[in-house]
Amino acid sequence: MTTETIKVEGMSCGHCQMAVNKAISGVDGVSKVDVDLKDGKATVDYDEGKTNTDAIKAAVVEAGYKA
Numbered sequence: 338m339t340t341e342t343i344k345v346e347g348m349s350c351g352h353c354q355m356a357v358n359k360a361i362s363g364v365d366g367v368s369k370v371d372v373d374l375k376d377g378k379a380t381v382d383y384d385e386g387k388t389n390t391d392a393i394k395a396a397v398v399e400a401g402y403k404a
C-alpha cells in the first residue's frame with residue numbers, strides 16, 4: 338500500500354471537492370482518499386499492484402480538474 342499526495346487544480350467549492358473525491362475513489366485499487374480543497378491536493382492510499390498515480394491523475398482530469 339502506498340500513500341501519495343497529488344496536486345489538484347481547479348477546485349473552488351465543496352462540490353468540486355466531492356467530485357474529485359468520487360472520481361479518485363472510483364479508481365480500482367484506491368482504498369482511501371482525502372481531498373484538501375483549500376490547499377488543492379488529494380492524499381490517496383492505493384495498492385500499487387492495481388493502480389498508479391497516472392491512473393489516479395487521469396481520473397481527476399476526466400472529472401474536469403487538473404492534476
Ligand SMILES: [Cu+2]
Nearest residue numbers: 349350352353
Ligand atoms: Cu465547485
